[in-house]
Amino acid sequence: MRHSPGVAAPPQQDTAQAMKLLVPVKRVVDYNVKVRVKADGTGVETANVKMSMNPFDEIAVEEAVRLKEKGAATEIIAVSIGPAAAAEQIRTALAMGADRGILVEVEGAVEPLAVAKLLKAIIMKEEPGLIILGKQAIDDDMNATGQMLAALMGWGQGTFASKVELAADSVTVTREVDGGLETVKLTLPAIVTADLRLNEPRYASLPNIMKARKKPIENLKPADLGVDASPRLTTLKVEEPPKRQAGRKVGSVAELVDKLRNEAKVI
Amino acid sequence: MAILVLADHSGATVSQPTRSAIAAAQKIGGDVHVLVLDGEAAPSHAELPGVAKVLTATGEGFAHGLAEPVAALLVSLAPAYSHLLAPGSAAGKNVMPRVAALLDVQIISDIAGVVDGDTFQRFIYAGNALATIRSADATKVATVRAASFDPVPATGGSASTEAAPGITDPALSQFLHAEIVKSERPELAAARVVVSGGRAMGSADSFKILEGVADRLGAAIGASRAAVDAGYAPNDMQVGQTGKIVAPELYMAFGISGAIQHLAGMKDSKVIVAINKDEEAPIFQVADYGLVGDVFKIIPELEAELDKK
Numbered sequence: 001m002r003h004s005p006g007v008a009a010p011p012q013q014d015t016a017q018a019m020k021l022l023v024p025v026k027r028v029v030d031y032n033v034k035v036r037v038k039a040d041g042t043g044v045e046t047a048n049v050k051m052s053m054n055p056f057d058e059i060a061v062e063e064a065v066r067l068k069e070k071g072a073a074t075e076i077i078a079v080s081i082g083p084a085a086a087a088e089q090i091r092t093a094l095a096m097g098a099d100r101g102i103l104v105e106v107e108g109a110v111e112p113l114a115v116a117k118l119l120k121a122i123i124m125k126e127e128p129g130l131i132i133l134g135k136q137a138i139d140d141d142m143n144a145t146g147q148m149l150a151a152l153m154g155w156g157q158g159t160f161a162s163k164v165e166l167a168a169d170s171v172t173v174t175r176e177v178d179g180g181l182e183t184v185k186l187t188l189p190a191i192v193t194a195d196l197r198l199n200e201p202r203y204a205s206l207p208n209i210m211k212a213r214k215k216p217i218e219n220l221k222p223a224d225l226g227v228d229a230s231p232r233l234t235t236l237k238v239e240e241p242p243k244r245q246a247g248r249k250v251g252s253v254a255e256l257v258d259k260l261r262n263e264a265k266v267i
Numbered sequence: 268m269a270i271l272v273l274a275d276h277s278g279a280t281v282s283q284p285t286r287s288a289i290a291a292a293q294k295i296g297g298d299v300h301v302l303v304l305d306g307e308a309a310p311s312h313a314e315l316p317g318v319a320k321v322l323t324a325t326g327e328g329f330a331h332g333l334a335e336p337v338a339a340l341l342v343s344l345a346p347a348y349s350h351l352l353a354p355g356s357a358a359g360k361n362v363m364p365r366v367a368a369l370l371d372v373q374i375i376s377d378i379a380g381v382v383d384g385d386t387f388q389r390f391i392y393a394g395n396a397l398a399t400i401r402s403a404d405a406t407k408v409a410t411v412r413a414a415s416f417d418p419v420p421a422t423g424g425s426a427s428t429e430a431a432p433g434i435t436d437p438a439l440s441q442f443l444h445a446e447i448v449k450s451e452r453p454e455l456a457a458a459r460v461v462v463s464g465g466r467a468m469g470s471a472d473s474f475k476i477l478e479g480v481a482d483r484l485g486a487a488i489g490a491s492r493a494a495v496d497a498g499y500a501p502n503d504m505q506v507g508q509t510g511k512i513v514a515p516e517l518y519m520a521f522g523i524s525g526a527i528q529h530l531a532g533m534k535d536s537k538v539i540v541a542i543n544k545d546e547e548a549p550i551f552q553v554a555d556y557g558l559v560g561d562v563f564k565i566i567p568e569l570e571a572e573l574d575k576k
Contacts, residue, residue: 141389142376143360144364144376147360151365152368154437157440160357178358182442182445184443190439197496232403233400238391240397241390244534244539244553253568253569256572257572260517264555267460267484
């Protein structure tokens with residue numbers, strides 16, 4: 001963005017080198033929607049269902065914006081791979097503070113491996129120093145794209161991050177692991193995936209939503225990037241999981257303990 | 268061809284999720300080999316029934332389970348195997364997708380059922396749907412949802428042990444430090460009884476009153492996301508879609524409303540008890556025994572009742 005004379009430059013513009021951040025965002029069924037399995041067993045009902053940005057990706061965008069606000073990064077590119085409507089999720093990222101967007105238009109589900117290949121092609125072009133992704137998409141629950149992208153790039157990975165400290169040539173990531181926290185240091189460029197406790201994403205303000213409308217979004221197809229995005233997995237069937245029967249209410253603690261001891265025999 | 272299971276890093280003992288992953292491997296069929304990243308762990312893993320061989324790898328990067336060297340090692344071993352599996356723990360989820368991408372195959376995360384060597388079941392949408400998928404990839408790389416497979420016994424086998432061939436550490440990352448909570452309690456993912464608290468526990472201090480119940484039942488302590496986000500409990504206690512998935516004999520939910528994301532992490536428990544003052548709370552729809560009331564009044568009564576024999 002150009003600043004006319006007399007307009008104060010943003011703070012901390014002393015970052016010597018450009019540090020571009022890339023943040024992939026996925027369009028998913030909203031967190032609060034109770035999904036229904038389609039009667040024909042081919043998938044879940046997504047027609048007329050509220051769609052949103054994957055919550056973990058919002059955390060990733062927020063982290064990128066905070067790094068830019070601190071002066072540790074110079075530009076944020078939000079990328080989405082999905083249907084044309086995924087431009088909405090890119091707009092959300094732009095309203096939160098990303099600078100520009102790239103939409104790779106693909107119909108139907110795209111598996112993490114294909115997403116990673118498409119992102120790799122974009123990275124080769126844009127040369128970002130750090131990629132921040134959500135750790136998991138709440139639709140397929142794969143928890144894989146960041147790790148797969150790190151592999152394809154030959155970069156280090158800091159998954160399930162609860163703290164990210166960016167330096168000139170490295171990033172220090174505190175990770176949520178079984179039993180506690182672990183801190184690793186990665187050589188840049190690198191991949192970070194965001195866990196829940198990394199930050200609390202902001203709500204975009206109305207002026208920022210208006211501003212985001214003017215920010216550019218580039219439209220691409222997988223063929224433009226020379227990537228074969230065809231799936232490796234075939235979904236044979238999607239069904240309702242076995243349902244638990246609601247049990248009964250007990251009237252007192254004594255009755256509860258009696259049932260657990262003598263009926264369920266679990267204590 | 269044989270199946271290679273990457274064991275959890277759990278000191279000298281075998282983790283329960285590792286034993287579940289071996290059970291999944293046995294369902295697929297074929298010789299099962301186990302890779303351990305800690306030499307000290309080799310003897311216990313060699314005792315697992317049905318395991319033909321234990322491979323050990325030692326070195327700085329492996330000791331901390333860093334994804335980059337561990338993935339490189341698995342890729343070097345991959346040509347001898349039809350399937351590469353790991354428990355769906357934080358460690359397995361960190362490493363296995365990286366392995367899959369290096370082999371140009373699609374990871375299959377958190378398998379909950381084995382139909383055949385190419386076909387698996389897994390939950391999607393926070394456990395609201397169960398998908399059956401078939402992989403067209405030459406090597407299958409997957410993590411295993413421990414709650415879906417009864418673990419193999421800890422002893423009964425006598426596998427041979429050998430050192431895995433060395434690899435060059437890609438040196439992309441460096442372990443700095445860890446803050447691992449040492450607990451006398453059983454591990455959450457493997458406990459026979461889990462006592463869990465939600466936002467209604469009110470504060471980090473009042474969350475601790477669950478310890479009295481947990482002590483009496485020899486239970487692990489879990490928490491809902493709301494309780495973790497509020498700072499009442501550490502992140503590694505979180506049970507749910509994005510936390511730990513547990514399937515104990517007894518799961519007791521105190522002041523947990525029962526969001527679908529939480530249910531995804533505990534609905535395979537054998538017996539579920541819900542204690543909540545809101546009788547409309549969704550947790551009651553999955554609970555075998557529900558008790559409506561104030562947790563702070565009920566917990567002392569429960570302790571007293573458990574003390575009576």
